[in-house]
Amino acid sequence: MSLQLLTPEFFQPPPDQVAQRLLGKLLVRKPENPEDETAIGRIVETEAYFGADDAAAHAYSGQTPRNAVLFGPPGMAYVYLIYGLHYCLNISCEPEGKAGCVLLRAVEPVAGLSTMARRRGLQPGVSPRLLASGPGRLCQAMAITRRQHNGISVTHAASVLTVMEDEYRVQDIAATPRIGIRKAADRLLRFTLAGNSFVSA
DNA sequence: CCAAAGATCTACT
DNA sequence: GTAGATCTTTGGG
Numbered sequence: 589m590s591l592q593l594l595t596p597e598f599f600q601p602p603p604d605q606v607a608q609r610l611l612g613k614l615l616v617r618k619p620e621n622p623e624d625e626t627a628i629g630r631i632v633e634t635e636a637y638f639g640a641d642d643a644a645a646h647a648y649s650g651q652t653p654r655n656a657v658l659f660g661p662p663g664m665a666y667v668y669l670i671y672g673l674h675y676c677l678n679i680s681c682e683p684e685g686k687a688g689c690v691l692l693r694a695v696e697p698v699a700g701l702s703t704m705a706r707r708r709g710l711q712p713g714v715s716p717r718l719l720a721s722g723p724g725r726l727c728q729a730m731a732i733t734r735r736q737h738n739g740i741s742v743t744h745a746a747s748v749l750t751v752m753e754d755e756y757r758v759q760d761i762a763a764t765p766r767i768g769i770r771k772a773a774d775r776l777l778r779f780t781l782a783g784n785s786f787v788s789a
Numbered sequence: 790c791c792a793a794a795g796a797t798c799t800a801c802t
Numbered sequence: 803g804t805a806g807a808t809c810t811t812t813g814g815g
Contacts, residue, residue, distance in 0.1 A: 635798095644796070649812090649813095652811075652812070653811085654810080654812085668810085669806080669808095670795060671795060671797050671798085671808070672808035672809030672810070673797070673798075673807065673808055673809080674797050676796060676797085691796055722798075723796070723797075724800075728798095734810095766796070767796070767797095768795085768797070769796055
């Protein structure tokens with residue numbers, strides 16, 4: 589089986605395109621200490637956020653210290669803290685200067701399940717749906733924080749966090765409204781692998 | 790300086 | 803189904 593890194597060019601298009609193309613790809617988190625396994629999850633749920641013209645986006649009212657990564661080159665991790673408790677992982681899209689991004693909302697665990705469970709504070713044998721279905725859960729399972737990961741590349745082989753492609757073939761993609769937002773709530777910018785049971789509630 | 794909101798999750802009724 | 807946790811960032815006075 590062959591695994592291939594995605595390139596910065598993959599993330600160059602507008603976020604609605606990238607969000608759909610990311611479905612079925614693998615999020616790979618390297619170990620950070622000897623007792624960790626490599627954690628791998630297949631992306632099953634994403635949301636697209638534009639910059640200008642999207643009132644729900646962090647970049648909507650222009651560049652700030654928090655969202656600066658979004659205005660940089662494509663293929664970079666944008667990590668922020670939400671509700672004082674949970675991290676969310678996005679990947680920047682579009683050329684430098686344009687601030688689109690894709691929020692990773694859920695992965696189907698495919699490797700390193702016990703490491704994910706430990707990070708989540710759960711027993712090793714729990715239902716794998718509890719591991720990384722939901723953006724906050726995903727970051728906890730992959731041990732992703734703003735301090736360590738905001739601004740890092742996901743397209744470089746040496747990175748602790750990468751997105752890779754295998755032979756998996758996507759069938760149907762469903763488009764629905766985005767979750768948990770109040771502004772621009774009617775746009776169909778949430779994408780899922782249709783019928784996949786690891787999509788968040 | 791202060792107030793309020795926020796791309797969530799868990800526990801409990 | 804609803805509430806509470808918890809804190810950074812942002813915008814207004």
